[in-house]
Amino acid sequence: MSDRPKAPYPTAPIAWMSQAYDTASSTPASPINRHEQYQASKPAISPSMTSMNPSTTMNSFESFDRPESPTLPPEQGMPCTEMELPTLASNSMPNSPKRYDFVDTSMPPAPPPPNMPFQPATLNRLRQDVPPLPAVPNIPPYDINNNSTNNTNAIKNNPSQSHHRHHHHHHHKSSKRPVHMSDHMAASIELSISPNVAPAPAAGMYWSRALTYGRCPSRPLRAHSSNLIGEYLYVFGGCDMKTCFNTLYILDMDTLTWSKPRTFGQLPPPCRAHSCTTVERDLGAGKNSYSLYMFGGGDGPNYFNDLYVLNIDTLTWTKPKTEGEAPSPRRAHTTCIWNQKIIIVGGGDGARALADVHMLDVSDPTLPKWSLLHPEGTPPIARGYHTSNLVKDKLIVYGGSDGHECFGDVYVLDLASNRWYQIDLDRAVPRLAHSATQVGSYIFVVGGHDGSRYSSEVLLLNLVTMSWETRKIYGGALNPRGYHTSVLHDSRLYILGGYDGRNVFDDVYILELSACAYLPQITNFEIDV
Template sequence: MSQPLQQRRRPSEADQLQQRVMSTMSFNKMKRSTSSTTSTLQSLATSRDYHEASSNSINPLSPSLRWSSTQRRPSEDQRQQQPSYPNNPSQPPPAPKQHHSSNNNNNSRRDRTKRSHDPVPVSKPAITVAPAPAMYWSRTVTYGHGPRPIRAHTSVVVHGVMYVFGGTDNKGGFAKLHTLDLDTFTWSKPTVYGDIPPPCRAHSATVHEQESKIYLFGGGDGPHYYSHLYVLDTKSMTWSRLQTTGPNPSPRRAHVSVIWQNHLYIFGGGDGIHALNDVYCLNIKENVWSLVETSGMKPTSRGYHTGTLVGDKLVIYGGSDGHTCFGDVHLLDLVSFRWHSVNLEPQVPRLSHSSICIGSYLFVTGGHDGTHYCNDLLMLNFVTMAWEIRRVYGQAPTARGYHTMVMYDSRLIVFGGYDGKHYFDDVYILDLSGNAYLVQVNNFVIDLD
């Protein structure tokens, strides 16, 4: 039987419009659900990739790599703004990418944010690694306010503190005292009391360890030469000028001084007219000067040499008389007051250098060889009485003279100096490393025959 007429009739235009609206609403609902599901899955995948990358990345605190915010990867927008041209100029550049939906734009922004914040490791510069037993130079970082760039100053160590006094630059001499804590490398300018020495350079400073006092003798400033003797008590930070008796040494600078068995010994220097080679002795307990009568062949008159106490011997090396740069070595026996000349081949001329005794070796740094300033390290073996060459790694001090060198905690500390053009205020350290045992070598004999 046929269906009723009203069921077979053609839908009106209103019915067709209502059906299209309902169909469109259903489709949009399904699209939003699909988009939400896709966005959630992509977000989870992005989070998983980020955590996996983080777990496999190198710790940014690792010293092997450094992270630089100025060298991040360019974002996608930046890459699009910078066209990349192929090697073949006839080939057209690729067409820019087009995004067809807001969903793709959101994902693109999320990817760009992640990639633009990914740090890029900067390769560490190649550094030559020194063998474990090798000596190593390095320039240290200091803190606080230290001395100005100076030369011809003095530096001594008392209980882990380096005391720097005097010196000069192109404007004149100084009478300032600075201290450097050799554990923290912090500069200080302590408050001092008493009778402070005048500005001076090329003076000598020697430590009396039992009394924790520093004896400062001679020096000068400009045309002035001094023969005064000052003492700094490092416990009370008080300067005093000693009143002495006996034949006082003549005014001089560029001399050397050592303390042995409560006696202060002075050798050489210059008075502005002549170079000197006399020896004076001060009895510290009685404050009495005496001229030492020596035997043997005296060193020629000189200044800007070094004098190093090795046991009961005063070792004189190098210096100049104003015309010749010397490379000879002389020893004064402080028991017999007899001079001994050491026959060295070859001789190494040097003046305005620094030296220090470490075990059975004399360590010498810098100075002038009569032609140019040096930055090498010389080692004189007192047992064989011969120069030795050791390879030293690291960053050595620039060539200089008129600097100072002290030893603390098996390390040599070099400060200041002058290279003919520039004054220095830097601090360098020579780490003895495997050679630190030399400090403990005290049982050796210098053959003077």
């Protein structure tokens, strides 16, 4: 094993699984706070090589060409190389410069902004290179010549002010100065004054596509995992049309800047449709530590039941020893954390769908313990590609597929009483490979497959009345898709990646919810089962 490199994050070109990896990296001799080094090294916003367990074979990680569920239509995409992979999003900024001229004829120059309070350098490294967008009204630029004509007419109507107005107009016309902006600023301003983008009303939700920076994932992703810790989104694994990955990317949600950190330790194998659960531990004195527990997943015909843990502070992967009987290999399952226990529901092993419920006790990080639950009541039919949301002590399981049928039912597992309940809904809405995010007393269901086609619909499950609701959403909606991820941050839903049967996406969409603050007002409620 080679010594740990002195530089925490070298700036060598990166490559995905199908190309090259730095196989010389190894586990550090002593644990250090790699996360703090990573934060302190972010001014360059440069990519770095990904460490890899030398024992992992990187020859080929090709997956099946068909979607994971037989209820989905056959894959329509043809064999594609890296350059031929269809995508509806671009990973880089346009190279063509843009030039906009702004002339202010009605107000003096804006005063300089007040001094901002000091912020830690670790939070400002990525943000200092992102210039603020100029304030531009939501109206098209006016014509200077037309404005001059109007002033001339005014002079004729009031001769006593002709000399003053002529001088005033001449002064502004001669002080015209062009403003040069970067491509992303020009694109944002062009969008804000475009007549084709309708403004959202005061009480409406709004779709928009996010403009990201930095080193984004080099290939589109589906069936990946996304975990939000603070203001950082940790994206791991997934696949494109054929190849699975085991790469970690981090998206700064405040600046929408991607980075690819270097990780250490025993890396998980490339996989998709795995689960990744955030576990928080109280260290005392107001300090917390975070870890990501990754379980299962698959790559082509291979299915896994291994457990890997990523320490967020050191960015080090470990494969801990466990006690008890582990679940069978699977993917397309769901996990939720409850009282320092990870609850695993369903999934599939390639031959059949699964309906079992397992629990991993992580209260002792040195020795996680597996156990099989035997809930009472009527359990849901075996399924995978469903969603699970934990509301207090109740786990809400919705949708999914057994490979033959797409489900639209909702079950509740009361973890306190260890009992299943089926919920009677006003209507059944079949979905699989969708995303479900709790926002107050609602669960926002985005996209997915309904058994016949992919959808871009946004459905709201009211947890108080246990009924489906819809809202009118403005802006440009995202493309129909499934196998994406969604997270809630700062009153916005962020949708990342996905697949529509032909294309794998590398875009990030935002559903603005702040104007609909009335939706999550109910926070103290009970689910009636």
